[in-house]
Amino acid sequence: MGxxxxxxxxxxxxxxxxxxxxxxxxxxxPWLELEQLTERLRYLTDRVMGEGGxxxxxxxxxxxxxxxxxxxxxxxxxxxxxxxxxxLCRLRAVDADGLDPLRRIVPAFREVPGPQLLGRxxxxxxxxxxxxxxxRARDDAAGAAGARVExxxxxxxxxxxxxxxxxxxxxxxxxxxxxxxxxxxxxxxxRRRPDDPEPxxxxxxxVRPGIGRSGVLSVMARAETxxxxxLWYRNILGPDNHLHEVTLGEVxxxxxxxxxxxxxxxxxxxxxxxxxxEVEAIEDLNGAEEDRTRFDVGYGLVxxxxxxxxxxxxxxxxxxxxxxxxxxxxxxxxxxxxxLDASGFLEHLxxxxxxxxxxxxxRKQAMxxxxxxxxxxxxxxxxxxxxxxQR
Amino acid sequence: xxxxxxAAGARLQGDRSTAVxxxxxxxxxxxxxxxxxxxxxxxxxxxxxxxLPLALADLGTSxxxxxxxxxxxxxxxxxxxxxxxxxxxxxxDADIVVLGRPDPExxxxxxxxxxxxxxxxxxxxxxxxxxGSGATVxxxxxxxxxxxxxxxxxxxxxxxxxxxxxERPPAGIDTWxxxxxxxxxxxxxxxxxTVLDGTGTEVS
Numbered sequence: 001m002g003x004x005x006x007x008x009x010x011x012x013x014x015x016x017x018x019x020x021x022x023x024x025x026x027x028x029x030p031w032l033e034l035e036q037l038t039e040r041l042r043y044l045t046d047r048v049m050g051e052g053g054x055x056x057x058x059x060x061x062x063x064x065x066x067x068x069x070x071x072x073x074x075x076x077x078x079x080x081x082x083x084x085x086x087x088l089c090r091l092r093a094v095d096a097d098g099l100d101p102l103r104r105i106v107p108a109f110r111e112v113p114g115p116q117l118l119g120r121x122x123x124x125x126x127x128x129x130x131x132x133x134x135x136r137a138r139d140d141a142a143g144a145a146g147a148r149v150e151x152x153x154x155x156x157x158x159x160x161x162x163x164x165x166x167x168x169x170x171x172x173x174x175x176x177x178x179x180x181x182x183x184x185x186x187x188x189x190x191r192r193r194p195d196d197p198e199p200x201x202x203x204x205x206x207v208r209p210g211i212g213r214s215g216v217l218s219v220m221a222r223a224e225t226x227x228x229x230x231l232w233y234r235n236i237l238g239p240d241n242h243l244h245e246v247t248l249g250e251v252x253x254x255x256x257x258x259x260x261x262x263x264x265x266x267x268x269x270x271x272x273x274x275x276x277x278e279v280e281a282i283e284d285l286n287g288a289e290e291d292r293t294r295f296d297v298g299y300g301l302v303x304x305x306x307x308x309x310x311x312x313x314x315x316x317x318x319x320x321x322x323x324x325x326x327x328x329x330x331x332x333x334x335x336x337x338x339x340l341d342a343s344g345f346l347e348h349l350x351x352x353x354x355x356x357x358x359x360x361x362x363r364k365q366a367m368x369x370x371x372x373x374x375x376x377x378x379x380x381x382x383x384x385x386x387x388x389x390q391r
Numbered sequence: 392x393x394x395x396x397x398a399a400g401a402r403l404q405g406d407r408s409t410a411v412x413x414x415x416x417x418x419x420x421x422x423x424x425x426x427x428x429x430x431x432x433x434x435x436x437x438x439x440x441x442x443l444p445l446a447l448a449d450l451g452t453s454x455x456x457x458x459x460x461x462x463x464x465x466x467x468x469x470x471x472x473x474x475x476x477x478x479x480x481x482x483x484d485a486d487i488v489v490l491g492r493p494d495p496e497x498x499x500x501x502x503x504x505x506x507x508x509x510x511x512x513x514x515x516x517x518x519x520x521x522x523g524s525g526a527t528v529x530x531x532x533x534x535x536x537x538x539x540x541x542x543x544x545x546x547x548x549x550x551x552x553x554x555x556x557x558e559r560p561p562a563g564i565d566t567w568x569x570x571x572x573x574x575x576x577x578x579x580x581x582x583x584x585t586v587l588d589g590t591g592t593e594v595s
Contacts, residue, residue, distance in 0.1 A: 084409055086449035086475065204451060206510060 009352075024068060037061035046275070046304025047071060051339050052078030053203060053222045055274045055303055072224065072339045079340060082203070092259040092268060096278055096301065097174060101254035106178050108247045108282060114175020119253065178249040179280055179297055189285065189294045191321070209331050216320055216333055220313040221302050224339030231332060232312035235319060242319045242329045249280040249297065253305045277302050281314035287322065296321070394466070398473035400434035403445050407432065411446035418577030419565060423530040423541045425522055428573040440569040441467060443516035444487045448477035455482045458491025467491075482513075490517045493525075493545035493568075495552035501564055503580075509561035512580070519544030522570045526550050529585040530578075540587065543578075544570050547594050550586045553578070 038045050038057045041064075048060040052075040060078055067073035103119025106112045118124075130137070182188045199214035207219055220228060235243040255273040262269050279300040285292055298318030300310035320330045336342065403411060410429045418426050428442055444454045454477050458464035467489070468479045482488055482500045490497050504512035519525065526547040531538040543550065545568055557563035563580025578584065586594045 084412055086408070087451050088449070088476075090450070201451075206508070 024066070032065055034058050034061040034065070037064055043305065044071070046306055047225055047309075048074045048078060050303040050306055050309065051075035051222060051224055052082065054078050054082040072343045075224075076340050076343075089260055092261055094256055094259060096256070096276075097177075099252055099254040099256050099276065099278060100173060100273075101175075101252050102275075103251075103253040104175065105251045106249060107251065108249050109178055109181075112175070112178055113171070113181065115172055177280065178282075182249075182282070182295060182297075187294055189291050189296050191296065207334050209334055211334065213317075213321070216330060217299065217301070217313070217317060219334055219337065220300070220316060223309070223313075223333075223337035224342065225306060225309040227337040227339065227342065228309055228312040228316070231337060232315050235316070235329070240329070242323050243315055244283065244286075246281045246283045246298070246315055246318065248311065248314075249282045250278065251307060251311070252278045253307065254278075275304055277304065277306050277310040279307070279310040279314040281311065281318060283318050283322075285322075290322075394469055394473065397434050397437065398470050401437050401441070401445055401470060402474040403432070403442075408446050411442050414575055415443065415446065415567060415577070418567060418575050419579045420534050420577075422532065422534050422578055422582040423539065423576060425541075425574050425576050428569075428575060430573075432573070437470070438467065438489075438491070438518050439571065439573040439575075440489050440491075440516040440518035440567075441471060442569065442573075442575075443514065443567060444471045444477060444489060445474055447514070448475040448487055450476035450478075452477045452486050453480045453484055454478070454487040454489070455480055455485035456489045456491070457482060457494070457497055459494075460491065464491060485513055488513045488515050490515065493517050493519055493549035495546075495548045498549070498552040498556055498564070501556070503556050503564050504562045506559075506562060509563075512562065512564055515564050515566045517545060517549075517566065517568045519568055519570050521572075522568065522574050522576055527587045527591075529587065531583045531585075533581050534579070535582070541576070543576060544568055547586045547588065550584060551594065554584050554586070557582075557584075 038061050044064060045057055045060045048064055048071060049055055049057065051072070052060065052063070054060075056078070059081065060074065063074040063077040063081075064071075067077060101117060101119075103121060104115070104117045106116060179188065197212075197214075200211055200218060202211075202215060202218045202222070207215060211219075232243065234240055236245065254275065256276050257273055258271045259268045260271060261267070277300075281298040281300070282295045283298065285294060285296055290296075296318055298314040298316070298321070300313030300315075300317065302310045302313060316329070316333055320327075320333060323329050407429065411432070414426050414428055418424065428439055432442065433439070433445075441456075444452075444456075448454050448471065452475070454471060454475075456464050456467045456471065456479070458467070471477060472479055477487075482497065483502055485502070488497075488501055498515070501513040501515060502511060504510060522544040523542055525542055525544040526549075527540050527542050528550055529538050529540050553564070553566060557580045560581050565580055566578045568576045568578070588594050
């Protein structure tokens with residue numbers, strides 16, 4: 001692999017930067033406010049936060065605006081900014097059971113503990129481009145919101161039922177997982193470990209094969225969405241064949257609390273919440289060496305609302321486990337799914353490679369010269385031999 | 392209380408931390424080019440070389456401050472620990488090292504990483520009196536358009552010790568030399584350093 005440091009051209013580079021800055025700040029269109037990005041393009045800001053590895057909606061919106069909508073560039077800006085921030089304190093580890101769901105579905109099972117809560121999803125919308133008059137559509141939506149009457153059923157609970165109702169509400173808000181039900185029926189292989197090792201922090205340590213499950217999961221949580229989906233699809237339908245079709249146990253999107261320990265009281269202090277998408281994927285074990293009477297479960301957890309990525313992650317988690325920790329799939333997950341890595345390498349191809357390419361040309365010319373000389377020498381030798389034979 | 396007040400003043404937040412980071416980055420990108428730390432960065436009495444841990448360290452970082460004046464070193468350790476929550480440790484374990492003077496022997500005891508883990512090397516800041524004095528060296532390598540001579544504020548013995556540690560990149564120690572006026576000179580591990588004596592002859 002050849003590289004050459006780029007020298008010179010400083011004025012041209014500065015002019016290109018100025019061109020970007022000027023057109024970004026003085027485009028012939030209204031200025032894009034951060035709120036428009038965070039509230040109207042929520043999937044985009046969530047994706048940038050997930051791939052950038054920093055929960056900061058306003059900064060993500062700034063990055064998207066600065067990158068003019070280039071998602072990987074925006075994630076790069078956010079991750080670079082994150083690297084300059086000091087770590088101020090250690091957060092308490094939060095149990096994902098404490099995720100307050102905005103949406104929760106269990107595709108594997110109809111009768112599950114807790115509700116199937118569709119929530120805000122595009123799953124059931126017809127993929128038809130809405131060409132309705134936008135002003136009228138907004139007016140209609142505002143009118144419909146004003147006319148809606150919220151149910152008052154829960155407000156009229158009798159005093160004696162209050163405790164039951166509270167328990168029901170809690171059960172509805174924090175439902176038991178399908179995985180727990182399967183465990184109760186002894187249908188899942190045991191992959192939990194008795195110890196509780198510190199997870200690998202991939203923002204501080206270089207990622208390499210053999211990093212362990214926490215490292216692999218962290219890499220996938222920060223991976224580029226398209227790369228992860230592609231890797232999953234390649235393994236389902238492509239030549240790699242590391243995955244079978246799996247069934248989804250839990251798909252949740254909700255809010256997780258951010259907790260720190262109070263330095264004096266030792267109690268939990270809630271700093272706020274982050275939204276996350278969590279997925280558990282159930283796989284039917286069918287390998288010769290596997291326990292075929294049970295299932296195994298893969299896990300996905302990503303920042304923001306990004307079900308596609310969390311599902312791919314859960315599927316790949318289980319595939320990495322089934323096909324060996326040091327195998328090719330783990331290497332693919334670790335080394336090829338990071339958007340910054342991949343695009344950084346790709347983008348560098350645009351930098352001047354004058355010296356390396358020049359040397360390639362010279363090598364080819366030298367080979368050609370050498371070949372021509374050999375041919376001439378060969379002809380000469382053949383001619384000499386032929387003459388000798390005649391003599 | 393004085394320590395707490397000084398630490399509060401020395402704590403670099405937001406833009407000030409970024410400004411120092413920028414100077415450290417630029418001086419590594421352009422070896423031998425002197426840049427000044429932002430003015431009024433610290434309260435009086437805080438050694439400018441402490442800008443390295445004060446800007447880059449946090450509770451996930453380990454650091455070491457070594458000086459002939461043990462009382463001064465101890466005060467600086469407390470200051471950095473209080474301002475950054477970083478953990479003080481022995482030189483070989485430290486991610487960030489500050490030397491109170493250019494001590495050639497101290498350089499030998501720092502982590503320089505390996506071919507496989509170059510990022511495990513220590514980052515080193517060395518406090519000197521004046522960058523305009525000390526040994527003259529000729530610098531070449533990545534980031535240097537053409538070899539040039541510069542004084543580095545540190546004696547030849549120190550520079551030779553640094554050359555020894557940076558013989559085999561990617562292992563090596565990225566170094567910043569900082570003088571009392573807050574001027575910074577960066578020497579990344581990839582820079583080829585030729586140390587000259589008073590007559591301009593190469594010292595080996």
